[in-house]
Amino acid sequence: MAENSYATGIKSMWSLFKKKYPVIVPAKNHKMSRGRVEPEVLAILDRLRRNGYKAYLVGGCIRDILLDKKAKDFDIVSDARPNQIKRLFKRCFLIGRRFRLAHVYVSHDRFVEVATFRALVDPEEVQGPRYAANNVFGTIEEDVLRRDFTVNALYFDSGDSSLVDYTGGLADLSKKALRCIGNPAERFAEDPVRIIRAGRFCAQLGFSLPRRELKAVNDCAHLIKEANANRLLEEVYKILRSGASARTFTNLNDWGLLKHWIPELTDTRHQSSLRTRLDAVDRRRARGEDISTSVLLTALLWDFIIEAVGEEAEKTNYQDVFISLQEKMQDMVQRLRLPRKEWDRICNTAARQWTFSRVNAGRRARRSEGNFIRSPYFADALLFFEILSGLPGGNAGSLKYWKDRAREPRDSAGSSDAALSPDAPAAHGGTQETESRETTGAPRRKRRRRRRPPRKIHQDPAPGPS
Incomplete structure (x- = not known):
């Protein structure tokens, strides 16, 4: 039987990355160190390792630190299953259907997200609920190929403070290039919301899309109509809080996506005033101002x-x-x-x-x-x-x-x-x-109730002598 396109794509990705990667960079050759990670996050990593599990920091926190920016969120990935993670931490809650995640609380209102390595599988071959394929667990090599961009697929091993690069993310960081992992047309087609994320990352980090990615964005922009509306709303919130909202919407308009998502924002009558207004908001957010x-x-x-x-x-x-x-x-x-x-x-x-x-x-x-x-x-x-x-x-x-x-x-x-x-x-x-x-909605003014006089009790007159 002929292999389907999904399996063929997996094999080609494996063959591409196995030739040169992973690249392991020792602590002395990069800026990332334990000292730049919050102590509570290190404690979670250390406990996972002490109990025999692999544990790494991954994603935007590493990217931002290497770019000399302040890391906002620290995400952990491990080979421990969600229920195993939950047994290790007293204040741990499992959430999500699309991706089963563990939230380990480090204070009454702050948590660290811990995910399990996910396998690279064909959703059509997995039996079960809609998101079953997202919760098939695998190895770190498979997990990296499920991530969106190379600069977000760098792993930090807190044990020896080394960086592990499976996809060439370190080279793309130095070039300020936002490159997809694998075929960009396939990655954007399977999740069009990645185009919005690309627009935001390019605006925030001053990156640009390589030619292949730019062509794929233009070809797949119309697919945003099929994306989940709640996920799209969450992306609106992220853009407006990013401190780079004006540039993000400009990117999405230039790439032809905005007309399929929020067509009102493409009206040329308003683009100048919108840009000026969002620039003012971005300046405030860049200063750390909290805006509702x-x-x-x-x-x-x-x-x-x-x-x-x-x-x-x-x-x-x-x-x-x-x-x-x-x-x-x-x-x-x-x-x-x-x-x-x-x-x-x-x-x-x-x-x-x-x-x-x-x-x-x-x-x-x-x-x-x-x-x-x-x-x-x-x-x-x-x-x-x-x-x-x-x-x-x-x-x-x-x-x-x-x-x-x-x-x-x-x-x-x-x-x-x-x-x-x-x-x-x-x-x-x-x-x-x-x-x-x-x-x-003003409270209704209470009327003063007038007291009624006590009711007189009428009694029959006492019977007199007849």
Whole structure:
């Protein structure tokens, strides 16, 4: 029987890498060392080795350290099976269906991800659930061939501090080339999300795609439509938090992928303003500033938000702008699979922008402003207004006014301006007072109940003498 293309591809990859690799680089010849790894991570590696298992650091942490960047996450790979890992660590939890992983907690809110070497198998030959082929365990030589890019396939052995390179990743690091492991057309076709990752890595690291990879990207870009929507949303979050979002979206647009993923971002009318806005966000992220997801997404979608509400936003209050956004942008929101709570926060952040530009005088206006400032959405809204104010044509004067107002002691006047409700009945009628209260979610003022006088007990008169 003739071998299928998948098996043929595996054999060709094996023959390619076995000729020259692995290359083992001793500790004295590279920058990676135990001293640049967090002690908690080293403790996990050491415990795995003491119990007879192989254990390596792998992936972006090694790449970043070799590029003199700060490593954000340390990932461990081992020949220990998930249940064996779980037995070794008291606070260990197994997660995932697509890839079965162990999360070993090193504090109450931080964990280190430990994965098992995975075999390179044909998914069609594996019986079982949808992701069964991802959880067939193998050797380190097979595991390396399942990774996406050569620069992400470097292994660090903490035992002797050596680096193990199976795919030429060290050479590609020096060339600043983002090269696929194996045939790039096949790798991008089997997982089109890798194209988005390539765009982000090139933007973050200043790398470029070799000619073969670039051709494969152009040929496979349309396959992004078939990717899982939740994975695509997670990639949006990663891009916006990367500190290189403007360059990433530019890469994806140049490669022809963006028109198949988020076609609105390819509109030439908005590309200049989008790039300027994302550049401002990236500068803040590069300084280590923490920016909420709702503010990041508002920065991405701002041009379409303005189009949706039109000139009415200048004349109406933010409650009405919120309702208008909820009605007019549903198609895009559903396509991006934005969670409802996240979309509500975006609408609340965006709807308040026009209020910042209107500064009113008088006691009643200041009381209304007090309620506005006490809103749980005020901080995000003010941060986004600050980002806009730093752009050409920004309103720096209003920004200073609202920052000063926010620093003032909070007075007790006025009710709290709480969360907007997407199902506010105010949109369907009612009095003006009820409309304002329902759309802002402000607590209903309790009516003072009037005490009723005690009920008189009527008794029959005592019978008199007859």
